[in-house]
Amino acid sequence: MKIVIASDHGGFELKQHIMTYLNELGHEYTDLGCFDAASMDYPDIAFPAAEAVASGEYERGILICGTGIGVSICANKVIGVRCALCGDVLSAELTRLHNDSNMLAMGGRIIGVETAKAIVRAWLGTEFLGGRHARRLAKIAAYEAAEDGLPEM
Numbered sequence: 830m831k832i833v834i835a836s837d838h839g840g841f842e843l844k845q846h847i848m849t850y851l852n853e854l855g856h857e858y859t860d861l862g863c864f865d866a867a868s869m870d871y872p873d874i875a876f877p878a879a880e881a882v883a884s885g886e887y888e889r890g891i892l893i894c895g896t897g898i899g900v901s902i903c904a905n906k907v908i909g910v911r912c913a914l915c916g917d918v919l920s921a922e923l924t925r926l927h928n929d930s931n932m933l934a935m936g937g938r939i940i941g942v943e944t945a946k947a948i949v950r951a952w953l954g955t956e957f958l959g960g961r962h963a964r965r966l967a968k969i970a971a972y973e974a975a976e977d978g979l980p981e982m
């Protein structure tokens with residue numbers, strides 16, 4: 830699975846732990862920054878990472894900022910991205926089962942390293958259920974494709 834990962838300064842430290850963990854799990858990834866803990870603007874890393882997932886270049890993306898909120902707001906503005914902000918393992922499993930989320934956001938100032946690793950493991954290891962959940966995702970895609978307001982659903 831091709832994974833892209835990115836963080837701002839608020840998520841920099843947790844991202845280092847997550848990249849080490851991805852190595853341990855045997856996953857390949859590309860780090861789009863930031864590359865040190867200096868203050869920077871999260872849209873500068875969240876949009877490129879989300880575009881890289883939306884384009885199909887990467888199958889999944891992991892975003893980390895201080896809260897996970899800023900990066901998830903950015904990512905979910907990119908058509909085709911379904912970014913789930915998770916602070917617990919059950920949400921990580923359910924967002925894969927029900928939302929087929931292709932991006933995971935976490936808050937480096939909110940959750941601990943072990944919780945974040947457990948979230949990543951669950952999120953990467955859980956498959957989409959399909960069925961009625963696919964119908965719901967199709968409605969999201971129809972909304973994204975509509976040029977003017979709510980489409981017929």
Ligand code: RB5
Nearest residue numbers: 839894895896897898899
């Ligand atoms: C940066 O200070 C902080 O605002 C950012 O990491 C994030 O929490 C925004 O949502």
